[in-house]
Amino acid sequence: MSEDCIFCQIVNKKIPAFRIYEDERSLAIADINPVTEGHVLVLPKNHAATLMELTPGDIAAVHQASQKVAQALMKSLKPGGIAVLQLNGAAAGQVVMHYHIHLIPRNPPKDNIKFLNWEIKPGDMKAIEKTAAKIKEAF
Ligand code: AMP
Ligand code: ZN
Numbered sequence: 001m002s003e004d005c006i007f008c009q010i011v012n013k014k015i016p017a018f019r020i021y022e023d024e025r026s027l028a029i030a031d032i033n034p035v036t037e038g039h040v041l042v043l044p045k046n047h048a049a050t051l052m053e054l055t056p057g058d059i060a061a062v063h064q065a066s067q068k069v070a071q072a073l074m075k076s077l078k079p080g081g082i083a084v085l086q087l088n089g090a091a092a093g094q095v096v097m098h099y100h101i102h103l104i105p106r107n108p109p110k111d112n113i114k115f116l117n118w119e120i121k122p123g124d125m126k127a128i129e130k131t132a133a134k135i136k137e138a139f
Helices: 006-011 056-077 125-136
Strands: 019-022 026-030 040-044 081-085 101-106
Touching: 006 026, 019 056, 026 056, 040 056, 056 081, 056 101
Parallel strands: none
Antiparallel strands: 019 026, 026 040, 040 101, 081 101
16 A cells, blocks of 8 residues: 555545456456546556566456456457556656556547557567567566
């Protein structure tokens, strides 16, 4: 629990939310600024800001909960598909600093969401290899 964290306050029912699913470790709520109809956020009940701080148990729990919610979304709303989005750090666009997975039902071209439509262009294989080696060294 982090006192000034809005999602901790939702977990602890200090502020209201549309609770869609919960179990011992995870909670799913409706996003109050839905990108599309049925936009859901799935979060661990324990406070952790980003993927880097999340415990292995909470990673497993929150992803298992996301699968259950995604199945319920498919059954109830029958979208064409579901985009799973998760942002870490302000630079990546994270606004609420309590880990959460976005489940965003998609129905293109009707929903006309552009965020996954980045341009596909071939990379520089030498640069990719060099960067991959740099990341591997950090384990
Ligand atoms: P992110 O940029 O990944 O941190 O996204 C934060 C998300 O939380 C946004 O999509 C907001 O619309 C959503 N959000 C913020 N406050 C609340 C709230 N009180 N209840 C439900 N969703 C919220
Ligand atoms: Zn929190």
